[in-house]
Amino acid sequence: MIALLIRDMRLAMRAGGGFGLGLAFFLLVAVLVPLGVGPESATLAKIAPGILWVGALLACLLSLDRLFALDFEDGSLDLLVTAPIPLEGVVAIKALAHWAVTGLPLTLVAPVLGILLNLPDAGFYWLVVSLLLGTPALSMIGAFGAALTVGLKRGGLLLSLLVLPLYVPTLIFGAEVVKRGAEGMATSTPLALLAAITAGASALLPFAAAAAIRINLR
Amino acid sequence: MIALLIRDMRLAMRAGGGFGLGLAFFLLVAVLVPLGVGPESATLAKIAPGILWVGALLACLLSLDRLFALDFEDGSLDLLVTAPIPLEGVVAIKALAHWAVTGLPLTLVAPVLGILLNLPDAGFYWLVVSLLLGTPALSMIGAFGAALTVGLKRGGLLLSLLVLPLYVPTLIFGAEVVKRGAEGMATSTPLALLAAITAGASALLPFAAAAAIRINLR
Amino acid sequence: MIPDLGKYADAVLGSYAASLGLITALVAWSLWRGARIRRTLAEVEARAAKAKEAKRNV
Amino acid sequence: MSLWEYANPQKFMQLSRRVLPFVAAASVLCLLGGLAWGFFGTPDDYKQGSTVKIIYLHVPAAMMAINAWVMMLAASLVWLIRRHHVSALAAKAAAPVGLTFTLIALATGALWGQPMWGTWWAWDPRLTSFLILALFYLGYMALWQAVDDPDTAADLTGVLCIVGSVFALLSRYAVNFWNQGLHQGASLSLDKEENVADVFWFPLLVCIAGFVLLFLTLVLLRTRTEIRSRRLNALLARERMG
Amino acid sequence: MDLHVTDLAVARGGLTVLEGVGFSLLPGRALVLRGPNGIGKTTLLRTIAGLQPAVAGSISAGAEAIAYAAHADGLKATLTVTENLAFWAAIYGTDQVGPALEQMNLVELRDRQAANLSAGQKRRLGLARLLVTGRPVWVLDEPTVSLDLASVALFGDVMRGHLARGGSALIATHIDLGLEADVLELGPYRAQIGAGNGGAFDAAFGEDFA
Amino acid sequence: MDLHVTDLAVARGGLTVLEGVGFSLLPGRALVLRGPNGIGKTTLLRTIAGLQPAVAGSISAGAEAIAYAAHADGLKATLTVTENLAFWAAIYGTDQVGPALEQMNLVELRDRQAANLSAGQKRRLGLARLLVTGRPVWVLDEPTVSLDLASVALFGDVMRGHLARGGSALIATHIDLGLEADVLELGPYRAQIGAGNGGAFDAAFGEDFA
Numbered sequence A, B: 001m002i003a004l005l006i007r008d009m010r011l012a013m014r015a016g017g018g019f020g021l022g023l024a025f026f027l028l029v030a031v032l033v034p035l036g037v038g039p040e041s042a043t044l045a046k047i048a049p050g051i052l053w054v055g056a057l058l059a060c061l062l063s064l065d066r067l068f069a070l071d072f073e074d075g076s077l078d079l080l081v082t083a084p085i086p087l088e089g090v091v092a093i094k095a096l097a098h099w100a101v102t103g104l105p106l107t108l109v110a111p112v113l114g115i116l117l118n119l120p121d122a123g124f125y126w127l128v129v130s131l132l133l134g135t136p137a138l139s140m141i142g143a144f145g146a147a148l149t150v151g152l153k154r155g156g157l158l159l160s161l162l163v164l165p166l167y168v169p170t171l172i173f174g175a176e177v178v179k180r181g182a183e184g185m186a187t188s189t190p191l192a193l194l195a196a197i198t199a200g201a202s203a204l205l206p207f208a209a210a211a212a213i214r215i216n217l218r
Numbered sequence C: 001m002i003p004d005l006g007k008y009a010d011a012v013l014g015s016y017a018a019s020l021g022l023i024t025a026l027v028a029w030s031l032w033r034g035a036r037i038r039r040t041l042a043e044v045e046a047r048a049a050k051a052k053e054a055k056r057n058v
Numbered sequence D: 001m002s003l004w005e006y007a008n009p010q011k012f013m014q015l016s017r018r019v020l021p022f023v024a025a026a027s028v029l030c031l032l033g034g035l036a037w038g039f040f041g042t043p044d045d046y047k048q049g050s051t052v053k054i055i056y057l058h059v060p061a062a063m064m065a066i067n068a069w070v071m072m073l074a075a076s077l078v079w080l081i082r083r084h085h086v087s088a089l090a091a092k093a094a095a096p097v098g099l100t101f102t103l104i105a106l107a108t109g110a111l112w113g114q115p116m117w118g119t120w121w122a123w124d125p126r127l128t129s130f131l132i133l134a135l136f137y138l139g140y141m142a143l144w145q146a147v148d149d150p151d152t153a154a155d156l157t158g159v160l161c162i163v164g165s166v167f168a169l170l171s172r173y174a175v176n177f178w179n180q181g182l183h184q185g186a187s188l189s190l191d192k193e194e195n196v197a198d199v200f201w202f203p204l205l206v207c208i209a210g211f212v213l214l215f216l217t218l219v220l221l222r223t224r225t226e227i228r229s230r231r232l233n234a235l236l237a238r239e240r241m242g
Numbered sequence E, F: 001m002d003l004h005v006t007d008l009a010v011a012r013g014g015l016t017v018l019e020g021v022g023f024s025l026l027p028g029r030a031l032v033l034r035g036p037n038g039i040g041k042t043t044l045l046r047t048i049a050g051l052q053p054a055v056a057g058s059i060s061a062g063a064e065a066i067a068y069a070a071h072a073d074g075l076k077a078t079l080t081v082t083e084n085l086a087f088w089a090a091i092y093g094t095d096q097v098g099p100a101l102e103q104m105n106l107v108e109l110r111d112r113q114a115a116n117l118s119a120g121q122k123r124r125l126g127l128a129r130l131l132v133t134g135r136p137v138w139v140l141d142e143p144t145v146s147l148d149l150a151s152v153a154l155f156g157d158v159m160r161g162h163l164a165r166g167g168s169a170l171i172a173t174h175i176d177l178g179l180e181a182d183v184l185e186l187g188p189y190r191a192q193i194g195a196g197n198g199g200a201f202d203a204a205f206g207e208d209f210a
């Protein structure tokens, strides 16, 4: 299992592995939105939590279609399914690797983009905390979506359509944490709900995703 | 040439062609942003022009990787290059077909999403006009990006990185038109610039894109 | 005939028009698709029966 | 004879052929009757004026939009557990109907909101969760479309329906939380007891019955089509092989 | 580890392609499956490997005894030969990368990225994976595609070693591997088109109900 | 339309693979290229078709005279047989879909989506495309892959018809097509690794400048 984690992370780091592209996309969204919305800092400060969360979510989403598709295309997925490790474990590990090369870096650079978007000082801490708690759920839910669409030709956009509605609760609670944090209000309720979503998704979705992969392979 | 246009549009409409997915993505962005930013209609009205333009741009972007990649994979691109029509024409036609199945529908549904985002009444007309003028540039610039990345495995995210910076001027002028229009100000300057970008991109980029394809194929 | 709807006539009539339009479209589409599938199935069914017949006679 | 017998496509075709005309007739009767009664036969509300007539479309459509999803969830579970083809196909058949009802609820709501709240759209929790419901319908239908093999498609959409239901509930809760106290006060939450008097209530009941029957009619009709389409595709595949 | 297949029917794309397939594979034996393109060899092997459910019949060996090698090799282009192999060794909990490299003549290429291998070398690496699984029953789908003669001979030696150690192998192939093996012609098991072909599907949708 | 190739050198991935290739192809003649895998047949044909520049040497016929058929068929899975063919006919400004369908025995399949064709049928459709181009010089890369014997014979007839009409053909293949054709062995033209191999690249970076 650890071998799988190492392999997936190594593949992401190697040339063409796509590490960094998610980050770059996040950065681009954070730059484009002020360009579209206009430079008033009060407006930007107000929408910063939401935009940063939406950006993180889209960046996460766009790297998802590689999650199982590459393994499917070169035949590794067949071999992994017949290997002596449970497919649920494979899914969970792959989601974890995805998080480690996407969600975690996003969390770490988010404060920089917070500066770009005039996020109030009090919000930075909560931005990092909420992303740290929430992005694992994004990876796990995304893994489920990727499992549903594995094997479909160019499933990328369909994947977005399936996954984005599932992201709604995570997004709402995540952005809410930052918004409240930035305004100095209590954040414990949304934070707890965010944690609950992550925990629930990590506990249950691997089973659904593994089932979807088995269905898709047969 | 017309045969190519018809073929591309027909392919987009057939099952799995991806028509409609761009629209769905646009809709999703328009829904997600308020969920992240919060429901206050004054804030939403302020950011609506920018968000709608960014959403249209992302929806356009995400359907780009199919533009040449599918033809490359099944070998049609080789055959098109050796066919008795100029490759510049092929690129322009394919960009046109992309616009017809992506940019045009986006323009048509944009007013509905304008309602969702509380766009001021005066802005609707300008939203449609600016998108109508600007989305052809998005398709054309995108075709150039797609030509640069054709043949790369899963070039999708890289394509985004290459193309998004090129989209910046279009985005700025496009959103500016809507913003000014919504506030009842004069829109002629950004509108003229937007038209100039579209005209320039359509006139020059086919050559650059055709060159990129030739380089990628050899 | 139509009751006086006052200043809200647009909203009320618009609602009825939109809803009935959507319902009509859905019903028409369902019927059309149903008829088309039914027709093609009959065709293919006939073809399959003929093929079976031919095989039996050989 | 067990109820599951009707999950056999042939039994289902026979039964539905007999039932369908009656259901269809009843739904037309109830819908036209209820809507005519509501439109022509009820007074204006003292507060909302004639817009109250929209209720006869809005409320039944909103109710059935949710119920259609619940029915799809049930049918998906039946398919995944008992592998009855009819239930998978019924779920597939119901999705566009549910989506249409959702769109009707949204459209009538928007048209109602313009005179009542002065805006077509507000990010009220109820409205927002309906928008999200529409997205779920879209994704579900897109997945059916995208997968070639019908059994695979049924399995995948079944899994999506179950997971989606959980997340739809979560979203509903999240949306409530998100907009709490920030926007829209009492004007939104029109209480039935408070606002809907008997004059409005009886025609509304007839309309609700009409929408339920319409849903049944359409689902039966479309399921029949789906069953035929399954057989059609099987025959074509066989032709290709032989 | 014995593999007994009884009265097996397998389906692809909703249509049964083979039915009534039965054979036994004992330790130390190899069985070659033969049949024209499209008869269902791949489908049969995938079913035996546990990747898809059987329409009817039974397979005695558990999927845990089987090492499956498909048309595709499952190699990662950006990993080196050793990294690719070590990954699968770790997954299967064995530690035989060195011997596997030697037996498939890959020692010189050990630090080469898989992307820079020729098609035949890639295939050799794919077959070396079998050696690190440590599993007794090999289920192979056209293992010698794109191998040249020398490599086919090499693979023959590896296979004989595996059989001598009490392993067994089920191989779908169009060419002669130079192995002493039983042959199963799949022609007679081709499923009849028509009645009963669709299994449970036909029971439900078979009759006319237009 | 004559095709004269003189002293041609072609490169793939920055390395010259063939050099000094020369031949003439006259109307009514077919020339078969032979050589082991990886020697550079595909590269040579792509260069002649105008898809990539030559490292050295000249090709007399303009790319406008050439109809090229690659390993891949360039078919769209969701279009029908007729739609696929009509598209290429429109691109080449000809109108010969009907005869092409007949000659490649595709009439029965005309309304079938390309996705539902077997591999051999797909290949037949790919070859029918040549007939609608109306071009004299056919440049074909392994045209008979996955065709069965009957279809190979059919293709042979089509090819003879093309030659009889004054067309010519340059064919890379491993099998015998049953055509009366000249054969060019590519072995002797394999590029020497070392001095001068990189062409312009070597001229610039070739010397030691450590």
Ligand code: HEM
Binding pocket: D055, D058, D059, D062, D063, D105, D106, D107, D108, D109, D110, D112, D113, D114, D116, D126, D127, D128, D130, D131, D190, D191, D192
């Ligand atoms: C796009 C906008 C709207 C949407 C999506 C929407 C959605 C809903 C939903 C989901 C229900 C619950 C149905 C049920 O299950 O009982 C409902 C009920 C209702 N809505 Fe709307 N609504 C919208 C706009 C409006 C507006 C503008 C009004 C009037 C001012 C309104 C008045 C009502 C009333 C009176 C009920 C019945 C209350 C009840 O039975 O609990 N709605 N709507």
Ligand SMILES: Nc1ncnc2c1ncn2[C@@H]1O[C@H](COP(=O)(O)OP(=O)(O)OP(=O)(O)O)[C@@H](O)[C@H]1O
Binding pocket: E012, E013, E014, E017, E035, E036, E037, E038, E039, E040, E041, E042, E043, E044
């Ligand atoms: N998705 C599908 N839908 C319908 N039929 C399919 C599908 N995929 C494959 N088939 C058919 O199933 C049959 C069995 O395919 P399979 O791959 O098992 O053949 P095979 O014996 O392995 O052939 P080969 O020797 O070419 O590898 C073929 O006739 C093929 O046309």
Ligand SMILES: Nc1ncnc2c1ncn2[C@@H]1O[C@H](COP(=O)(O)OP(=O)(O)OP(=O)(O)O)[C@@H](O)[C@H]1O
Binding pocket: F012, F013, F014, F017, F035, F036, F037, F038, F039, F040, F041, F042, F043, F044
């Ligand atoms: N991207 C690349 N970089 C470096 N070398 C390459 C690249 N692609 C191909 N080659 C090499 O170029 C040579 C010529 O390839 P080409 O495809 O022309 O061979 P071929 O004669 O057509 O072979 P086949 O008979 O298998 O079709 C091969 O030795 C191959 O290894």
Ligand SMILES: [Mg+2]
Binding pocket: E041, E042, E043, E141
């Ligand atoms: Mg096979």
Ligand SMILES: [Mg+2]
Binding pocket: F041, F042, F043, F141
């Ligand atoms: Mg070649």
